[in-house]
Amino acid sequence: MYFESIEALLNMSGHGVYVWSSVAVTLAAMLWLVSAPLLNHRALLKEVNRDIQRQQDRELALKATVPTDNHKESH
Template identity: 80%
Template sequence: MYFESFEALLNMSGHGVYVWSSLAVTLAAMLWLVIAPLFKQRALLQEVNRDIQRQQDRERAAKTASLSDSHEESN
């Protein structure tokens, strides 16, 4: 093994702070590159679902209005 103990691994002859902080920043950036698009995709899918629901509501309202107009004309 390269290091005599776990403490020596963490310390790395005084360079451990720089090594481990750069590793943490790199892992955080990589994690963000995976997670951010997932959140954006979820938001986009919710927006599309809302648009579809609005369109269906409009079509339903137009159909109801058309049926009530035709019913009034026949009376």
Template identity: 45%
Template sequence: MQFESFSSFLAMGGYAFYVWMSFAVTFGAMLLLAVGSYRQHKVLLKSVVAEQARQSRIKRARAKTADISPE
């Protein structure tokens, strides 16, 4: 350990603001990227299911009109 106490570790030899801000922004940006990618995954799965439901609704509606129209 390079620092005598925890408070001197936090102080970073007077550069606390720059060092901790850099680390916070870095890991914040990385976290946002990862979380965003996983959230996008969920949204996409939902949209695939919705699209599939829409397609089958269209198919059903077509089948129904096909039943009626020859009469």
């Protein structure tokens, strides 16, 4: 093993603060690069579903307000 103890691994001869903070920043950036597009994709799908539902509601409302020829009485 390269280090005698966990403390030596974390300290890394005085460079541990820089090494571990770099590791933490890199992992945070990688997590963000993976999760941000997934979250944006979900939000976009929800928005598209809302738009589709609104369009369907408009079409139903339009059909309900347009008079049809079937209800005319012939004399």
